[in-house]
Amino acid sequence: MLAWLPFRPTIRMRLTLLYGGMFLMAGVVLLLLMYVFFQDAVSYLSPRQLLFDGNSVRVTSPDGTVRTMDTAAFNQWQAADFLARSNSALNILLRKSLTMLVCLAVIAFVAGYAMAGRVLRPLGRITRTARDVASSDLHRRIELDGPDDELKELADTFDGMLDRLDRSFDSQRRFVANASHELRTPLAINRTLLEVQLSDPGVSPDLQQLGKTLLATNERSEQLVEGLLLLARSENELTERRPVELSEVATRALEQTRGEADKREVELRSKLDPAMAAGNGVLLERLALNLLQNAVRYNTPGGWVELATTAVPGGGELVVSNTGPVVPGYELEHIFEPFRRIKGADRTRSDKGVGLGLSIVRSVVRAHGGTIEATPRAGGGLTMRVRIPSP
Numbered sequence: 001m002l003a004w005l006p007f008r009p010t011i012r013m014r015l016t017l018l019y020g021g022m023f024l025m026a027g028v029v030l031l032l033l034m035y036v037f038f039q040d041a042v043s044y045l046s047p048r049q050l051l052f053d054g055n056s057v058r059v060t061s062p063d064g065t066v067r068t069m070d071t072a073a074f075n076q077w078q079a080a081d082f083l084a085r086s087n088s089a090l091n092i093l094l095r096k097s098l099t100m101l102v103c104l105a106v107i108a109f110v111a112g113y114a115m116a117g118r119v120l121r122p123l124g125r126i127t128r129t130a131r132d133v134a135s136s137d138l139h140r141r142i143e144l145d146g147p148d149d150e151l152k153e154l155a156d157t158f159d160g161m162l163d164r165l166d167r168s169f170d171s172q173r174r175f176v177a178n179a180s181h182e183l184r185t186p187l188a189i190n191r192t193l194l195e196v197q198l199s200d201p202g203v204s205p206d207l208q209q210l211g212k213t214l215l216a217t218n219e220r221s222e223q224l225v226e227g228l229l230l231l232a233r234s235e236n237e238l239t240e241r242r243p244v245e246l247s248e249v250a251t252r253a254l255e256q257t258r259g260e261a262d263k264r265e266v267e268l269r270s271k272l273d274p275a276m277a278a279g280n281g282v283l284l285e286r287l288a289l290n291l292l293q294n295a296v297r298y299n300t301p302g303g304w305v306e307l308a309t310t311a312v313p314g315g316g317e318l319v320v321s322n323t324g325p326v327v328p329g330y331e332l333e334h335i336f337e338p339f340r341r342i343k344g345a346d347r348t349r350s351d352k353g354v355g356l357g358l359s360i361v362r363s364v365v366r367a368h369g370g371t372i373e374a375t376p377r378a379g380g381g382l383t384m385r386v387r388i389p390s391p
Contacts, residue, residue: 275316
């Protein structure tokens, strides 16, 4: 709208011109209406019809009433009549002016709101893009068109920052994936060599014990590499989403966890109602499996783990509850970070994972555009509540 100006139309200049022009237009309208109203009010001061007869004066009112009075009484009457009619004209002018002021104020507020929305519309676009980026969509850009003002400069700066962040995160994910992939081969070779050595009946007991220790360490390293690979893949946003039945995903995860639960003397419970979600079935199955394994491993003998699925407005919900040690509330914000465990957990045992399970869960939830909430149970343990949007 202001592209014809010979200088850069900054946002301050645009607001100044818009609101200054509105004020000027309102002043012109007010001046014209005041002139019309005053002209109408003056009509109430029309002169009386007078008839002089010697020392007396006869006055005829607009309604036809005739009054006869002497000169002194006429002068008093004329002064009082002029004052009354002028007050009446001023009152009429005041009422019409107030009515006009209220109408102009309403019009000014509506027009100002519309103009402010038009000027600040790019800020709304920047805010929506920032909200999308906050939900792990680093590929979104503002790409704001329009005059070269402060808002376009802000949008271009924001786009440049997103480009750098996107390249940085992509480089980090590629590095983790490549490094993890390169580590799988030597770890597999080490495992094979150790298993071959342990299968030799002539190996001494000391070497067998050393081989079992090295094999357990190698197995833990393999779990770490697999977790890093899955974490790197799940950090990426899903480009293709398909309908997934969460109850079927939960059933497969339960079957894979049942053996470990029996070994640890943990009871598995389930309440699986149909719940449809949109996403990747393999990643969602891994999500349920990680939650179940975490609930089983950080439990107590004789405890229980309950898995439930249900349909909620806008998607499906998967809930995993378990008994176990009491979890302090201040620890909940850290349990989803990689390689973080609750204080007091044994960090040397390989049977409790490598500290990536819940990090992978959070990454899968983010990739699906869902939410995850962890709340401690009163008697110990946690309740994990995951919601995934529906197709």
